[in-house]
Amino acid sequence: MKKVAIASLTFGALVWLTAPATANETQAQATVITTTTSTTASPSVAPVSLPAGFKFHKETEGLNQELRLRVELLLADPDNGGKVGLESAYRTPQRQQELVNCHAVHNPACPWPVDPPEESEHVKGNAVDFNGDLKLAVTLAKKYGLYQRYGDRDPVHFELDPNRAPMEKG
Numbered sequence: 318m319k320k321v322a323i324a325s326l327t328f329g330a331l332v333w334l335t336a337p338a339t340a341n342e343t344q345a346q347a348t349v350i351t352t353t354t355s356t357t358a359s360p361s362v363a364p365v366s367l368p369a370g371f372k373f374h375k376e377t378e379g380l381n382q383e384l385r386l387r388v389e390l391l392l393a394d395p396d397n398g399g400k401v402g403l404e405s406a407y408r409t410p411q412r413q414q415e416l417v418n419c420h421a422v423h424n425p426a427c428p429w430p431v432d433p434p435e436e437s438e439h440v441k442g443n444a445v446d447f448n449g450d451l452k453l454a455v456t457l458a459k460k461y462g463l464y465q466r467y468g469d470r471d472p473v474h475f476e477l478d479p480n481r482a483p484m485e486k487g
């Protein structure tokens with residue numbers, strides 16, 4: 318098993334992501350290595366895998382680091398195959414305000430409710446909107462510790478699941 322990536326997470330632990338030993342394996346194993354700065358990191362994480370040579374998307378810049386890692390893993394999941402895409406991630410307050418204005422005039426380009434910049438989880442880097450196969454997005458979200466926070470009211474919107482398996486809460 319070869320190590321392909323190290324992700325430093327906000328809670329101060331390191332996750333060593335290991336490539337599958339064979340092409341048939343769909344999930345690699347991950348080990349959390351707790352550092353001295355970590356206080357409550359759990360010893361186990363949801364199974365994750367990153368393809369060798371994996372590069373983070375520019376589009377996920379500005380996200381909370383743990384959310385970013387989980388979103389990247391979801392997008393790269395073999396079960397996804399491009400059916401779920403990233404519509405929106407971190408937004409500047411200016412961009413958020415543009416969306417508020419867009420939604421307010423019932424522009425079909427902005428169908429979903431939009432929080433003002435000071436309340437938006439997107440502006441805080443804590444939310445993403447997916448596009449494409451949203452049913453699959455929900456399934457994959459469960460696998461990677463994300464959840465569809467507002468359900469059908471804003472079906473594209475996902476955040477870190479507060480009840481997700483370990484690897485969180487510093």
Ligand SMILES: [Zn+2]
Nearest residue numbers: 444445446474
């Ligand atoms: Zn959203």
